[in-house]
Amino acid sequence: xxxxxxxxxxxxxxxxxxxxxxxxxxxxxxxxxxxxxxxxxxxxxxxxxxxxxxxxxxxxxxxxxxxxxxxxxxxxxxxxxxxxxxxxxxxxxxxxxxxxxxxxxxxxxxxxxxxxxxxxxxxxxxxxxxxxxxxxxxxxxxxxxxxxxxxxxxxxxxxxxxxxxxxxxxxxxxxxxxxxxxxxxxxxxxxxxxxxxxxxxxxxxxxxxxxxxxxxxxxxxxx
Ligand SMILES: *Cc1c(COP(=O)(O)O)cnc(C)c1O
Numbered sequence: 001x002x003x004x005x006x007x008x009x010x011x012x013x014x015x016x017x018x019x020x021x022x023x024x025x026x027x028x029x030x031x032x033x034x035x036x037x038x039x040x041x042x043x044x045x046x047x048x049x050x051x052x053x054x055x056x057x058x059x060x061x062x063x064x065x066x067x068x069x070x071x072x073x074x075x076x077x078x079x080x081x082x083x084x085x086x087x088x089x090x091x092x093x094x095x096x097x098x099x100x101x102x103x104x105x106x107x108x109x110x111x112x113x114x115x116x117x118x119x120x121x122x123x124x125x126x127x128x129x130x131x132x133x134x135x136x137x138x139x140x141x142x143x144x145x146x147x148x149x150x151x152x153x154x155x156x157x158x159x160x161x162x163x164x165x166x167x168x169x170x171x172x173x174x175x176x177x178x179x180x181x182x183x184x185x186x187x188x189x190x191x192x193x194x195x196x197x198x199x200x201x202x203x204x205x206x207x208x209x210x211x212x213x214x215x216x217x218x219x220x221x222x223x
Contacts, residue, residue, distance in 0.1 A: 005033060006040035008217050013041075016211075020204055023069055025196075025214035027052065028221040031059045037217060038063055046090070046212055048072030050081050057085055071153075071193075071212055073127050076100055083110045090153040090193045090212075093117040093127035095137045102144035111146055115153035115193045120171040121164070123157040131175060138185050151191025151209070152176050156199055165199050169206030 012022060023044040024037050034045060034056065046069040047053035057068060069088040079100050082089060092098050092114045105112055117128035129137070141149060154172045156165050169192075176189040195203025195211035203211060215221065 004219075005036040005217060009037060009040040009042060012213065012216060015201075017204065020208060021210045023071075023193075023210055023212045024217050025071065025212050026056065026218070027072075027214065029214070029218045031056055033218055034060065035063075038066065042217075043067055044069060044210075046071045050074075050078040050085070053085055054081065069212075074101075080104050080108070083108055083112060086112065088113045088115075090115040090210075091117050091127070092147075093129065095140055098141055098144050098147060102146045105146035111148055113148045113150050115151045115191060116141070116149065116189075117153045117155075118172060118175065120154055120168045120175070121157050121160065123155075126155055126157070128154070134175075135179075138179065138182075138187065142185055142187055149187055149189070151189045151193060153193035155196070156194075162202065166202045166206060169194050169199075169203045169208065173207045 016022060021044055022042065023046045024042045025046045026034050027048045043065055044067050049072055060066065068086045069090055070082055070086040071090045073091055073093060074082055074097060083105055089112050092101065101112065116134065118134055119126055119128040119130050152172055152175065154168065156168050172194055173192055176192060179185060179187055179189055191209045192207055193210040195208045197213050197216040200211045200213060
């Protein structure tokens, strides 16, 4: 199986526009497989859980130019550790979490890059803002001066058709455009973190700037 991860990464890169950042999702993936992806040129890696990330990052200290991204729901008691481990937090999913991150980031002198997680289709299983609530929270989000709010993140509900999936991605991009045009906010949402193994071509078509791929790179996860 040697070389399979590298081969998949090469194939994905060939079909991606150069401005799209490929993030390798390594939950339930071994440190050895992460090293193979690193050798193949990947520098952006994502984890969903703090504890799992903590252990792996400790074993990868010899690769200092990795950028770690958090993509899973963050519990308030793990915010401090998350700030120590991750450069990017894609899963900022409530005002309360944003404000706690902001407060602790200031204490730790960190400036995390964050995405605001939004739900453009109803999904009771997922965290994130629905649109009217996000629009209402914008002034208080903007006041979180230790956070570098860079964009929006979304996860498409399971089982949507191709056209409905594309619509979710396009609506996410349109929401970012709308917020960027609002005279009353200074937020500049340039990043769109959207697209996973089963839907990333549609996300790229709709303007994704960061895609988060696990199984396409590493194969099926075995819990
Ligand atoms: C697991 C996960 C991914 C990657 O999913 P794959 O289907 O393995 O590509 C992307 N984003 C989030 C938020 C995830 O939890």
